[in-house]
Amino acid sequence: MAEDRRGQRPSRGGSGSGRGGSSGGGRGSSSSRGGQRSDSRGGARGDSRGDSRSGAGRSGDTRGKAAGRGPSGGKPSGGKRPAGAQQRGPRGRAEDKQPRTADQAAYDGPDLPEGITGAELDRGVRAQLKGLPEKLAARVARHLAAAGVFIDEDPELAYRHALAARARASRIAVVREAAGETAYAAGHYAEALSELRAAKRMNGATDYLPIMADCHRALGNPEQAIKLAKSPSVANFSSEAKAEMTLVEAGARRDMGQLDAALRTLELAPLTSKSRAAWVVRLRYAYADTLEAAGRESDALAWFHRTHAIDSDELTDSAERAEVLERRQA
Template structure:
């Protein structure tokens, strides 16, 4: 389907996620407020207040007793920001050494212990992004809470948010990363976020960015899929077909991006009522889909039954 773009994330090396400041919640002792007046000459409290030391004429609490009174304040529940800062528990087997060398280099400006903690959260985000994207996102948020001014951290937050279906958050994080490092390889994901948020026009606008011309073949295919999907969202099936026909559909490569281009083309042909052409392209997709990334064989079988 055209929406399969979001279900087929490209595995980007680097951050480990498909590729900030402490808010403590310490205990506070209760303040010892209240009237601390002395006594008048007749032994009564000055100013009409109540005695501060227990029964009249009795002994005042010792200093140790007073300290024990102050220490009984219960801890307050942690706020959402504090919980995000703490992040999920870090698996013992994840050390941060799993990250790409370039990512670790970006963390060198942090204090050593802080860099180590951020690295572990980034590595955990990368480890969980496929099996549990929401958990990966929480690890990325913990890294961001500690190092929000580092581009690779914002990139990880954006990619995990995208994987977990938090498209507005993903768009915000990837915009921040792009402002920091000027990278353009986030554009296909950003465009797809616009689609998911109901803004296909913005997706098409990003797809027409001049920088797309310099993309790798795989990245160009990703952007083509998003643009074609946005055209379909707007009911422009003919325009979607023209967009896909400009892509290398007949490439001899068996890479995943070729499989997905052919599948999207076949799917759009069927949506446009061109069932015979769709059947041919579902067969062409299945011929190179050795890893069964798509259900092209089943789609072809259904069309054959319909036409028989």
């Protein structure tokens, strides 16, 4: 698995507050949309406090990756009895249960907490599930909501819930989106990229691009990340979403050893914005971190101080980084 990006996924579509601060991407909100997660953490690959790479992804309606099951029915592909299901003998008596296969376990999914009903999802997500039979829609909704609840504290569990949703409703874009976002949160970057591509084909949305670009970075393809960062649709992003993509692009440049290009990328962003929003904090932090990497310690010190000046929520370790540089220069 590639490096851990938890808490640093790029913000989807510019919603959320965004945490972190290295030169990479940010994360958005997609699992269990509708109240479970409102803050968009964004950041960079690795720790937002020292690594200048960025991460992407996030959301409130978390979806999940398929577990090899059928498209949108309530049963595994073909309606066949899942492997490991209970069999009956000639007299109708249940025989001993066989151990569940991996496919069966993925289809069943983790146990659903009693307090999660599916009503936690926002109206738009629930609307996409209306084409399913009522009981199936309710089960999928509960798995999506559970994925949204767990995506920060236990992303692997969130991913498993999303897998269960996808196994039942793989032809619904919001489910594929949840699969991608939870896969990203859990560090399964190839799966995340595949699922988000599928969601994009289904609904034409472009707000997955920062997450997809950061997945390319995690998979060792910074050139592809830069290519996505240059997509025409980025011009129509919100300020926060543009910042997320800037962080990913700058991180990709750093991955390629192009520190000067990374600095130029960040310098085109609104580093001097009067906003104290998290995405401004992260941009400034990424710029300071890249300046230090480029050997410009005096400039880096100034920008760590500028970051700390607006980082009231202590999203970054800019104060500590500034202190280290001051001691070094003393």
